[in-house]
Amino acid sequence: MEPSTELPRRWDPIVKLTHWGIVAAVIGNALVTEEGSGWHIWVGYGLAALLALRLLWGLVGPREARFGAFPPSLARASRHVGEIGRGEKVRHRSHNPLGALMVYAIWGTLLVVIGSGVAMSGAPPADPSAVRGEHGEGGEGEEHEEASAGPGQWLIAPARADEGGEAGTEDEGEELFEEMHEIAVNLLYLLVALHLAGVAFETRRTGREVLGAMIPGGNRRS
């Protein structure tokens, strides 16, 4: 019966919903949807909405969800590394200083992925399952720009078109965005791997509270 006002850490529902929504969208676009397809773009816009909501929440949300609670600071991060080295366990109300750097890195990368994706795709197609033509590219000399999408005419990834010796017809800006998209996506995979390693490490070091704070129904307060 220790009276205590220190409640177990638990993220609010907006942080949880946007986190798991973003996870689902990233996995969906990485593994499920056809690259550049209507569904890929829809999922991408959904991801953008979730991230936008989380960033809004970083301004108006509860204290531990606000940006001020986890400033990106190398000094704090290196102090935190020192604490880990000495085996000290300091409780953090928000992300720990290393986690904070990771969060900003993931958000920044997601913004680049979204920005380059939107730059390539434009507005979301009215019907995501409709087959899209190639945008900004007149491959093989055929004029199948915007609305040319006939059934069965799947998107030819420009990378593959390049291999076919069509590099000259590629729109310069489009190519740049595509390059950005690809690089940012690969960076994102790397960051997510580090993120998972970080969560696993922190769970082993300080217990299940870190994980329980994010999973649905975790860290019950009663």
Place this chain on the structure above:
Amino acid sequence: MAASRKTGLMRRDRQTLLVAAVLVIQAVAAMFFVADAIGDLAADGMTRHIAVEAMIAFALMAGVIVGAWHLRVLLAEADRRERALTVARGALADHLSARFRDWGLTTAEAEVALFALKGCDAGEIARLRGAAPGTVRAQLSSIYSKSGVSSQAGLVSLFFDDLL
């Protein structure tokens, strides 16, 4: 008592989760609507249809922002109540142990008294403590005489008076 407190907390959790889920859907809808309006604007230029669309898009975005603000207030209130409850629980625990000390209860008696206050009868207390029912009955009568009451109901009402 513990059970009803728990469901109360869970109901509040569900309430905020529902509001949060609606807010997420609203944000996704707003994103698609805004992107669509911008796409139309780029394709057709400004028309009356697009002016209306832009107004709806603006209303949706404003709705998300206001909704986020409202949810934050809701969460802060729930958090404050939860903290107050924790403090009250701690205060009650402090109060109980102070009274037990005043009466000169032994450690074992104080534990039995706590079970008695929670409404357990002698048999249940014996089972919970792994003691003989006779021992518990003896402890209970010692508790009653030290606190100056004659029954379990009397013991409970002592603390009820303190609370009211």
